[in-house]
Amino acid sequence: MTATLQAFLVVSAALFSIGLLAALSRRHAIFILIGIEMMLAAANLNFIAFWRFGPQHQPPIGVMVALFSIAVAAAEAAVGLAMVIAVYRHYHTTDVDQLNQLRG
């Protein structure tokens, strides 16, 4: 009995849904960033799983896409956390419900 591709995809779907839960239902800006990072990790897991279970190519396409996706996610995390600090300096809060200056 070995793990099939479906098992990996279900775990990846669970990770994505948990990331969505964190991004939608928490009011703290850092929680939203954590949720987005978790959804990106679920996408990376899908890339690697499809690469492993699919026909083998030369070069390894799935691994390459996952590597570039990790790099882009790291850049996104750095800029996002810098924005959290800038918003906190300006408004003295990181609660996204209180950042409603642009509300009509």
Next chain:
Amino acid sequence: MNSAAFAVIAIFTVAAALAAATLPQLMHAALSFAIAFVGVAAFFFLLGAEFVGLALVFIYIGAVAVLIVFTILLTRRDVEKVRGFNWGGAIVAGAVFGGLTWSILKTQSLAIVAPHMPALTVKRIGAALMTTYVWPLQCVGLLLTAALIGALILVLEEKR
């Protein structure tokens, strides 16, 4: 691919991710986030992508988790307050998970086992990065430099 190892890593990862999404204390959630990424890296090792797993450990647990902890400490005055929890988000996430799982389990062509594969060496990854993927590699380098400068400019002191 060992299914016992798969089950252990799956339970570990999903439990840590759930803790990261639902724990009320921000610092506990950040540490659970790092533990969840240990689980994801273990999945990559299980799937034979050791280099990506190691890169994930270095980048997420070494850099992003530390960055999140620093941000929590820098915005600490705000952290102590009790946060509400929006149950609408839980309903949406549950619906997304149900729909995805249903469609994955319904697709019979996905019920396959892993074919035999020659080991993916770092030499092969490096050769591919320096030949086929050299243009995306340079673009990622430019993007990381721009993100570094942008993050620095964002956190500079505001001029009064």
